[in-house]
Amino acid sequence: MEFSSKLLENAVNEVSMLPGIGKRTALRLVLHLLRQPDTQTEQLAEALMKFRNEIKLCQSCHNISDVALCEICANTNRDGTIICVVEDVRDVMAIESTAQFRGLYHVLGGKISPMDGIGPHDLTIESLVRKVKEGEVKELIFALSSTIEGDTTNFYIYKQLEGTDVKTSTIARGIAVGDELEYADEVTLGRSIINRVPFENSLKTS
Numbered sequence: 001m002e003f004s005s006k007l008l009e010n011a012v013n014e015v016s017m018l019p020g021i022g023k024r025t026a027l028r029l030v031l032h033l034l035r036q037p038d039t040q041t042e043q044l045a046e047a048l049m050k051f052r053n054e055i056k057l058c059q060s061c062h063n064i065s066d067v068a069l070c071e072i073c074a075n076t077n078r079d080g081t082i083i084c085v086v087e088d089v090r091d092v093m094a095i096e097s098t099a100q101f102r103g104l105y106h107v108l109g110g111k112i113s114p115m116d117g118i119g120p121h122d123l124t125i126e127s128l129v130r131k132v133k134e135g136e137v138k139e140l141i142f143a144l145s146s147t148i149e150g151d152t153t154n155f156y157i158y159k160q161l162e163g164t165d166v167k168t169s170t171i172a173r174g175i176a177v178g179d180e181l182e183y184a185d186e187v188t189l190g191r192s193i194i195n196r197v198p199f200e201n202s203l204k205t206s
């Protein structure tokens with residue numbers, strides 16, 4: 001791509017670093033901004049900078065939050081004895097939108113994936129195990145995507161919890177194998193939480 005301006009080229013290069021955005025799309029977005037009032041670019045840049053600089057991870061569930069303890073963990077109407085284990089904030093958003101779950105979450109920050117160099121210690125598994133061993137939690141619902149990495153992660157956590165009397169379950173697999181949670185429709189996802197099955201059962205069938 002031949003640019004008539006170094007400034008244009010730099011802007012396009014930066015925008016095209018984003019996943020799913022090629023050079024052509026980046027050029028279209030940048031030229032769009034140029035046609036808008038300059039306040040729009042300022043607001044975009046400011047929102048991104050503020051997000052990056054001020055965002056926190058909830059000290060309890062590790063969800064993305066504006067404050068030290070996220071809104072869900074801070075809500076006393078939620079049931080702290082049941083925790084839904086998810087990969088990232090997108091899963092929390094997907095499950096919240098079903099309005100079928102009134103417990104709390106634990107955000108792992110990924111899945112165990114030796115291929116990508118992600119081991120158990122790169123995730124928030126230790127703090128989850130600690131939370132369970134403190135004794136408040138009665139049930140964990142594993143809601144990771146049903147991929148090999150998701151299953152490996154579930155099993156690792158399950159093994160870590162041996163000797164505790166916490167109940168473990170997985171969301172019912174109405175969701176096809178390999179589907180990412182965030183893409184499941186709300187009704188299917190809501191139903192799969194209600195119809196969750198004991199984790200031991202999922203071990204027998206797989």
Ligand SMILES: [Zn+2]
Nearest residue numbers: 058061070073
């Ligand atoms: Zn939280």
